[in-house]
Amino acid sequence: MTxxxxxxxxxxxxxxxSAVAADTGVGAAALLVGSRIALWLEVQLLLTGLLLLGxxxxxxxxxxxxxxxxxxxxxxxxxxxTLGIIFWLLRRDGGTYRGLLGPPxxxxxxxxxxxxxxxxxxxxxxxxxxxxxxxxxxxxxPPMFAVVDLPPLASLFSVLVVPLLAELAEPVAYLGVxxxxxxxxxxxxxxxxxxxxxxxxxxxxxxPLLTSGGGLDLEFAAYRVGSVLPYLTIWTxxxxxxxxxxxxxxxxxWVFNGGTAAALALGLVE
Amino acid sequence: xxxxxxxxxxxxAAAMSLGHHLDHLIRHNAVGWPLTDQVNAFxxxxxxxxxxxxxxxxxxxxxxxxxxxxxxxxxxxxxVSAVHFGPAAVEPPELILDHYQPPILxxxxxxxxxxxVAVLAITSVYETRVWWQQRQARRAARxxxxxxxxx
Numbered sequence: 001m002t003x004x005x006x007x008x009x010x011x012x013x014x015x016x017x018s019a020v021a022a023d024t025g026v027g028a029a030a031l032l033v034g035s036r037i038a039l040w041l042e043v044q045l046l047l048t049g050l051l052l053l054g055x056x057x058x059x060x061x062x063x064x065x066x067x068x069x070x071x072x073x074x075x076x077x078x079x080x081x082t083l084g085i086i087f088w089l090l091r092r093d094g095g096t097y098r099g100l101l102g103p104p105x106x107x108x109x110x111x112x113x114x115x116x117x118x119x120x121x122x123x124x125x126x127x128x129x130x131x132x133x134x135x136x137x138x139x140x141x142p143p144m145f146a147v148v149d150l151p152p153l154a155s156l157f158s159v160l161v162v163p164l165l166a167e168l169a170e171p172v173a174y175l176g177v178x179x180x181x182x183x184x185x186x187x188x189x190x191x192x193x194x195x196x197x198x199x200x201x202x203x204x205x206x207x208p209l210l211t212s213g214g215g216l217d218l219e220f221a222a223y224r225v226g227s228v229l230p231y232l233t234i235w236t237x238x239x240x241x242x243x244x245x246x247x248x249x250x251x252x253x254w255v256f257n258g259g260t261a262a263a264l265a266l267g268l269v270e
Numbered sequence: 271x272x273x274x275x276x277x278x279x280x281x282x283a284a285a286m287s288l289g290h291h292l293d294h295l296i297r298h299n300a301v302g303w304p305l306t307d308q309v310n311a312f313x314x315x316x317x318x319x320x321x322x323x324x325x326x327x328x329x330x331x332x333x334x335x336x337x338x339x340x341x342x343x344x345x346x347x348x349x350v351s352a353v354h355f356g357p358a359a360v361e362p363p364e365l366i367l368d369h370y371q372p373p374i375l376x377x378x379x380x381x382x383x384x385x386x387v388a389v390l391a392i393t394s395v396y397e398t399r400v401w402w403q404q405r406q407a408r409r410a411a412r413x414x415x416x417x418x419x420x421x
Binding site: 122124126130 | 347351387388392393399
């Protein structure tokens with residue numbers, strides 16, 4: 001097969017599944033997603049057990065909700081686990097971590113691209129804040145942030161370390177590893193992208209889990225999914241629009257998530 | 271050679287714009303001339319259709335490229351965002367959400383608007399990338415052509 005130059009008017013970088021996806025199936029993708037969900041559950045349950053053992057909470061439900069307050073901190077463990085699986089897959093199947101991030105991208109391209117990503121995220125910000133207002137009242141802080149009441153050191157960790165780890169793990173897992181494998185298996189990029197967005201949004205129902213009235217707070221879980229769905233749809237579409245370059249999306253998400261965490265830690269949002 | 275994706279995104283954005291104007295007609299708030307005597311943001315926004323039609327003709331004739339479309343899409347995203355989402359929005363989300371019964375219809379119309387702005391912004395990013403790549407390709411081709419023409 002010979003390489004042909006791109007036709008005029010067509011992007012020079014044609015979408016190509018990353019090399020690592022070539023000889024492996026969706027099993028690895030399922031492993032990655034499944035392990036993330038399992039880790040969210042396990043870590044919150046582990047923390048719940050520790051709080052109960054330490055006498056920090058009177059009931060299991062109280063301990064479970066108290067543990068949820070630490071999700072922005074224990075998220076680091078989930079992302080470290082994800083990175084571990086990504087590197088294990090890379091060693092098993094070949095390829096490099098940089099290869100998962102798409103074509104070469106210069107610093108100014110990352111900066112400009114990130115600005116574009118942030119600008120394109122505005123409709124998602126507006127939609128999510130309207131959803132929050134409709135469910136929890138005007139000017140309400142999204143509940144997953146409202147449950148956070150951490151010591152200063154933990155807040156610092158959640159601002160400086162967690163957003164960085166999240167960017168190195170989460171979008172790379174879904175867009176760099178899972179999406180190319182699904183595209184290859186299904187042969188329809190739009191279907192693969194839709195599945196990725198739905199599953200990615202669904203994962204958010206698990207962090208954090210809250211209890212209400214003796215059971216899981218399903219309204220909160222549904223809210224979590226609904227509020228992130230517009231963001232994930234836009235970022236996945238931008239992944240294609242940017243010629244499968246992940247770095248601008250990671251940079252924009254880091255600014256966005258890190259900025260939100262910093263605003264909360266500094267008490268700028270009350 | 272024309273970019274098929276660019277055509278598809280342009281038609282998608284035009285369809286979403288039409289749907290949003292239809293939403294204005296159903297709500298019958300924040301409308302202007304030709305439905306009322308007032309000339310307002312609604313009236314100004316109708317200019318998008320002749321712009322798209324002219325742009326498609328010029329693009330087909332090879333007179334404009336992706337850079338033109340990036341400006342149209344980006345300009346549209348900024349305009350619609352300023353009108354509906356900005357701090358000084360003249361048509362804030364409540365104007366849509368609170369004017370439908372049952373409320374789910376208001377959420378559908380509002381979701382449509384958010385998706386419309388997102389499509390415009392994403393399209394603009396895509397067109398900017400294509401414009402940049404074409405520019406780079408032309409630059410790369412120029413010295414080669416120059417070298418080839420020397421005796």
